[in-house]
Amino acid sequence: MIALVDINSFYASCHQVFRPDLRGKPVVVLSNNDGFVVARSREAKALGIPDLEPFFKIGQLLKKHRVAIFSSNYPLYGDLSARVMDTLRGFSPNVEVYSIDEMFLSPPGPREQWEDLAWEIKNTLWRQVRMPAGVGIAPTKTLAKLANHVAKRHRQGTGVCILDQPDKWQWVLRRVPVTAVWGVAGRMARRLAGLRIHSAWDLATANAKVVRRVGNVNLERTIEELNGRACLSLEELPPAKQQIYCTRSFGRKATELQPVLEAISLYAARAAEKLRAQRGLALTIHVFIHTSPHQPDFFSRSATAQLPYPTDDVRRITALARETVKGLYRPGHAFLKAGIGLIELVDRQHLQFDLFHPGQSERSTRLMTAIDAVNRRQGKGTLFLGAQGVSKPWYMRQHFSSPQYTTRWQDIPVVFA
DNA sequence: TCTGGGGTCCTAGGACCC
DNA sequence: TCTGGGGTCCTAGGACCC
Numbered sequence: 033m034i035a036l037v038d039i040n041s042f043y044a045s046c047h048q049v050f051r052p053d054l055r056g057k058p059v060v061v062l063s064n065n066d067g068f069v070v071a072r073s074r075e076a077k078a079l080g081i082p083d084l085e086p087f088f089k090i091g092q093l094l095k096k097h098r099v100a101i102f103s104s105n106y107p108l109y110g111d112l113s114a115r116v117m118d119t120l121r122g123f124s125p126n127v128e129v130y131s132i133d134e135m136f137l138s139p140p141g142p143r144e145q146w147e148d149l150a151w152e153i154k155n156t157l158w159r160q161v162r163m164p165a166g167v168g169i170a171p172t173k174t175l176a177k178l179a180n181h182v183a184k185r186h187r188q189g190t191g192v193c194i195l196d197q198p199d200k201w202q203w204v205l206r207r208v209p210v211t212a213v214w215g216v217a218g219r220m221a222r223r224l225a226g227l228r229i230h231s232a233w234d235l236a237t238a239n240a241k242v243v244r245r246v247g248n249v250n251l252e253r254t255i256e257e258l259n260g261r262a263c264l265s266l267e268e269l270p271p272a273k274q275q276i277y278c279t280r281s282f283g284r285k286a287t288e289l290q291p292v293l294e295a296i297s298l299y300a301a302r303a304a305e306k307l308r309a310q311r312g313l314a315l316t317i318h319v320f321i322h323t324s325p326h327q328p329d330f331f332s333r334s335a336t337a338q339l340p341y342p343t344d345d346v347r348r349i350t351a352l353a354r355e356t357v358k359g360l361y362r363p364g365h366a367f368l369k370a371g372i373g374l375i376e377l378v379d380r381q382h383l384q385f386d387l388f389h390p391g392q393s394e395r396s397t398r399l400m401t402a403i404d405a406v407n408r409r410q411g412k413g414t415l416f417l418g419a420q421g422v423s424k425p426w427y428m429r430q431h432f433s434s435p436q437y438t439t440r441w442q443d444i445p446v447v448f449a
Numbered sequence: 450t451c452t453g454g455g456g457t458c459c460t461a462g463g464a465c466c467c
Numbered sequence: 468t469c470t471g472g473g474g475t476c477c478t479a480g481g482a483c484c485c
Contacts, residue, residue, distance in 0.1 A: 042485095063454045070454075070485090088452045104454090131485050217483055248459080250483095277456055284451095318478095326453065334478065371455090429452090460481075466474085 035139045036176040040164045042133035043071035049162045050437045058099040065428045103430035107439040128266045150192040170195040173264045174257035177214040205233040272310045278303040279371025283429040286367045294421035300353040304346040313342035316376035319356040324368045333360040342378045345396045
């Protein structure tokens, strides 16, 4: 049995923790660069503000209803997420942090106590972290996701749903569209519609061999999981990533090479940091730049490049990323976005030594360890390469920033006696 | 005046090689 | 003159998740 806990409107709820005056009021959170809506409080949803709607299209609507608007504030969300996860670890030693606001855990205790357990989890999260949560419990991850979906949407206000018997989950499967199933989105749903599969129940009872023709092996697993047979286990130690990307849109479009070089340097450093965090080394990088796909003359280029030996040294990776992006850049285009991926990775533990090349020096490794230690202690970005630039005029727009209540000394909330 | 995210994995198709 | 397989690497883009 698996429980899935997920926070309602997580980003919006984070802002409400420090702005209790906004509880019960419409709140929206915008994506990076204030591009579009990525989170809405319940009240904002009730106003008919669609998810993923471009901000410029709904400015008037937001104003009319006096909706509170926030730029996204990832340091804040990351910190509150860690508090949620810490609280949940108190309930079970077996947990998997699935996303910033979702955790799978194996519910302890006998089956007849699970409903009480779910309520206790929900109430504790509210009491200790002021986070509103939904809890779903079922025999597989896919059904637990579905239970959570039901907890949030179909039994208004309860926020808890236990699907521990076939008759219970079958009742749900017959009543939700196939797109409510984890891993099935629009494109796959259209292909399934060609096989007359519309509801989750249609998928659960479909012939796996027939479905395999329009989907992949993951879809076959989904069918198994919908029938209560677990294929996906709790990943307590997240598997190492096979690719690590860092990509970002610019706050203002870049026509010159210099800002593109600075941006790609920052992204390279960020990707190298993630690489070191999983104790990996990179052999191949992938770099891309492109203009706005919404404008005519869309221009997009990408290229891969090889490092001389597996490395996690930010200087090596940055130098190669800059050299590569120079080859992609063309004057006369207004670039919107750039990114880098570390796409061929090796584990430090299983490194093959090259007879003719010494590989990364011990000095480099020690320097990287020192940089990471300083940045962990003094805050992200304390030590960085000059190649990233200092004033960063291309950095993302955030016109509706909230304070970093929990991660910056001068932003700590003041409580009056 | 302008404004459409970020991450990971997978696959199709072309180029090239043996 | 026309025809042939299989593997690898690369770029581009699809698909899904939050």
